[in-house]
Amino acid sequence: MMWLVENWVILVVGIAGVAIGVSVVYDFSKLPTQKQVKTVKEWLLYACIQAEKELGGGTGQLKLRYVWDLFIARFPYLTKVVSFELFSRWVDMALVEMRMLLTQNKAIQEVVKGEAV
Template sequence: MEFIIENWPLIVAALAVIAAVVVAVARFVGLPTEKQLAKVKEWLLWAVTEAEKDLGGGTGKLKLRQVYDLFVQRFPWLAKAVSFELFSSLVDEALDEMREMLDNNQAVKAFVEGPSNE
């Protein structure tokens, strides 16, 4: 009982964090599958863009590994349910979208390639 009295602020804070996580997961799981997949695809687009920025061209396997590691950190429960083959195909879709953005959007191109030396 003394432990509870001395540490009640930490206990309340821990319960609040746990409740927030449960609510966030429940909201995500409660979304229809198409919306869940759309959110993951949006995140993957960001992740492949960051990998392209960090590693540059010609580093496909390294970029895939970096994106997969980030995916496992961000969505550990989903990483257990998604096969690597499905994940790889989703990454390919995100890469295609990123390449299209690089071709059509100078701001994205400047973000990925860094400032030009012109």
């Protein structure tokens, strides 16, 4: 018993270290898998098309915020592990694909523009 009284600091630091270690391992296990990332990136293409349809051209930051809000609603668990900067890069990749689809696919142009092109 006397040992506990004399070394309580070591015991508290040890317990805190174990708790931090468990927390780090748990957080790492929650990171998105490659399949989850692929699903999110495919969904982002849809969300970017929706944002383009709703908000039109020349509203880049507003569309980014619109897609972020859709992302939070659709994937609330991923918002804890995906930074806004990473999300923004994913959106940029989806926008490149969307622009390519808009130039090549008349049906998508009609969905976005709302009229026959």
